[in-house]
Amino acid sequence: MLSSIPYTELRELARKDDCIQYELFFGPNFPGMHGNFGYILDVAGSTILRVRPNPGLLHRGFEKLMEQKLWFQNLSLIPRICVVDPDPNEVAYCGAIEKILGAEIPERAKFIRTITLEMSRMTSLLMGMGALGGMMGLYTVMYRMMDDREGLLSLFEWLTGARIYHIYNLPGGVRRDIPDGWTEKLEDVLKQLESNIVEWDRLMFENPVVQKRLSGIGPLTQEQAVNWGIGGPSLRATGFKADTRKDDPYAAYPYLDFEVPAVGGGDALARAVQVREEYILAISLIRQALKKLPEGPFKLDTGNPLKFIVPKGDAYNRVESSKGEYAYHVVSNGDLKPYRVSVRGPSLPGGLALCHEHLPGMLIDDVAIWMASLAICPPDFDR
């Protein structure tokens, strides 16, 4: 009887079923795929033999378009690179310009930037956890996380005017000041979100079915993660304590007091638990920043934005986003428009390079979970 064979042996039997070989398009038109991206797989039975990524479905030519617009006009294009977590992009671009100018933004602007960055990180982590739950078939997680996200998106709309693409950070500070009553509402939303964590634990993290499903998928050691260029929560889930907020600080992070969480383990279950730790850390960082928020101006005076010139030079600025390390290399020729802007997205090492190492030998059922746990999101390598 098939049911009396232990599960590990059954998996071995499925792996040996190589009598039928075919080409499978784990393609763009598929609910299990994040965004518009495709893998062309050579499959034998249920086991993958070879993978060819098929990127470029979301290619817009960002780096060329940014050379055609003025320095301030580019801020309308920049958040559209990453759709779930747009604020680190704005901070990276503005930080690179501030490095070339040698300018220091006011203290109040630094703290406001930190608060919006951490809020954006929370919305992105909620989306990531929801996607991971959806890939396993546990759709309740997706439904409830979207509901939590609505609280944060309404706060963003009150502060900046838009739910998703904020265009809030400028070279020199932020666009407008915090309105009255916003900080009290933020505190209420944080209390509500914190009390929901007990539900997530019962639903997902302490669920034995989820733990069994996620363990063992996509194992990474510390040396492998550093060599392949993986960063962010996926790197810290292997036990390697590295965080751009501590190593190369920007905004108000030097003034805040926190410990970087690093869960060991390296597989998909460790990455899911790491996401939970980062979520709790983000709530505590927002509370610290709200307590220490100083008075003062919220941006530098940069003059007429239509005649804003950045002196000749180049700079490389990195920030820590919820998926990994975003970095911008900005080159200026002393002109009204940038000469070259190059965007480094965190999903390129995972989605296009690490797939050749991890996917051969994996079953087709696990590919969607592998992608969701490494937070592979196609817009930032297609650009």
Add this chain to the structure above:
Amino acid sequence: MTRNALVERIEAETGIESRPRYSNQIEASVPRERIISFLSFLKTIGFEHLSNITAIDWIQDSTMEVVYNVWSYSERIHITVKSPVPRGNPVSFTCMGLWPQGRVYEQELHEMFGISFQGNPTQGPLFLHNWKDIPPLRKDFDTEEYSRRAYGYLEEEQ
């Protein structure tokens, strides 16, 4: 190791002169033939994270510059390595053996700029579909005119 000690050590062992800049970064310019030995030397002294490989097209000077951005977790220092390549014959060498994700970055640079990397087997199209023109990120390509001719604008057709 402090930043100045690193600058001196790089100069002593490879002869390349590097300059510190911003608060925790170093910048160096390396000729094309010595770029791979320089990068493998950097990997031995603690620069183990390759962040980005990009290229800049200086059309007025007829050169292209391949730029490597490498970060060290242990020293917390960043280095930007620039290596110029002539525009008429843009050929360089691959760093796939040092960092495996370099293969994808170089494939993208080949498609967008036309720079070929010797030793890299995958130099075919990656993002673009059925592309017949010159590499699009070069400075002599006009994207607005291409969009008007290939796809048309709404106001002009009515």
Add this chain to the structure above:
Amino acid sequence: MSDFIKVSRDEIMDGKMERVLDFFRARSMWMLYYCTGCGAIELPPSMTSAFDMERFGLGPMATPRQADILLITGYISVKTLKRVIRSYEQMPDPKWVVGFGSCPVNGGIYWNSYATINQLEKYLPVDISIAGCMPRPQAVLDMFQKLKNMIQRGEAVGYKKYKLNYDWYKKNQDEVLNREEPVFREDELFSAPPEQISGEKITAGGNR
């Protein structure tokens, strides 16, 4: 567009059976779950408990063979256009196309990009469009109400337009997807970067 055959309303209101079927079709529309661009981030809030779309009869569907609506959320690159046309032709009649956001209407913020198309109307028949970048979930629900009324009145007939004018659509699609010649000739490239510090732009082929 002089040879474009238009479909008028009188030709389609042919019989009471069609009206009864339209009444039911309008209340059970299944959309193809294919997120083609960045506009798709506002679909999970519309589908899930925040703005619940299922109470109107809308639900996601995995395969084109069982879907009614093709939702083009956002910009379309050339590679995506090939897949979207194939999915559209696999869907059985009646089927409707919705353009989501400003990018399918006139190119949106990527109007001058070499990789995205500017007007979806030239390649697929679009029944209704929502403007916005990106549209809010309330706008999505409003659009579905309008589409439901259009279907009930018998006005959403993009699929018949596609069949009657297939040659015109195919010619436009082939021009983009199966290009043979490069767009620029050798002598039309720049010799210097097109920007000057005064802000004056040099256009292709020298100053006109």
